[in-house]
Amino acid sequence: TDKTAQDAGQTGNEGIIGWYIPKFFADANPDILTTKTNPQILNKYADQFKTSESGGKGQxxxxxxxxxxxxxxxINGFGLNFKVVYSGSEAASNKAIQSAIDQQKPILAYYYTPNWFSAKVALVHLEFPAYTPGCDANKTKIACDYPPYHLNKIVSTKFATSGSPAYTVIKNFTWTNDDQNSVAADITGSMSDDDAAKKWLDANPDKWKAWLPQG
Structure with a gap:
């Protein structure tokens, strides 16, 4: 069967889902960053992450x-003295994280990058034992981190075989989470799509010139 679509390579982004804390808290308590080899270190800080909704446990x-x-x-897999509390929405989580950072209060939150909000606040990803296939088979007790996600560019075969220089640009296109976060933050901050793109292009000529057809 003829393929109607094909892979044009990775975008350069890495989707990182997991648990995040404010950078100020990580800087003040560097041993909390040892969760990759010692997940139970979080229990040392459970009291500091307590809220009125977490029932005496860390939130x-x-x-x-x-x-x-x-x-x-x-929480079950690592034996953590924590409780999941729901903000209700991503917007509510953003507000809670921003408020905690503004007040220099500890907060532990499920989050992900790339995301425009990551360009606005200083968060640190807590790494846990790395994901391996099957480590999350028991859905009630998981002792590994979330898997990373690599994002690919998918194009129509017709476009890929058209000889269009635009395909070369798409195939060569690559950028980082920081690149995407900065553009997304500008757009969220009321800049137009075109203006946000132009700002990034003006600041990164070496990157986008490498995408262009050569010769």
Missing amino acids: ILDGDPSFVTQDQAM
Whole structure:
């Protein structure tokens, strides 16, 4: 069967889902960053992440309860004295994170990057034992991190074989999470799509010139 679409390579982005804390808290408590080899270190800080909603345990803030996460399973798998509390939405989580940082209060939250909000606040990803295929098979008790996600460019075969220089640009296109976050933050901050793109292009000529057909 003839393929109607094909892979034009990775975008350069890496989707990183997981648990995040404010950078100021990580800087003040560097041993919390040892969760990759010692996940139970979080229990040392459970009291500092407590809220009125977490029932005497540390709080991990999730967003919309209808969005499936593995956070409760990680609490079970690592034996953590924490409770999942739902903010209700991503917007509510953003507000809670921003408020905690503004007040220099600890917060532990489910989050992900690339995301425009990541360009606005200083968050640090807590790494846990790396994901390996099958480590999340038991959906109630997981002792590994979320898997990373690599994003690919998918194009029509017709476009890929058209000889168009535009395909060369798409195939060569690559940028980082920081690149995407900065453009997305500008757009969210009321800049037009075109103006945000132009700002990035003006600041990164070496990157986009490498995408162009050569010769």
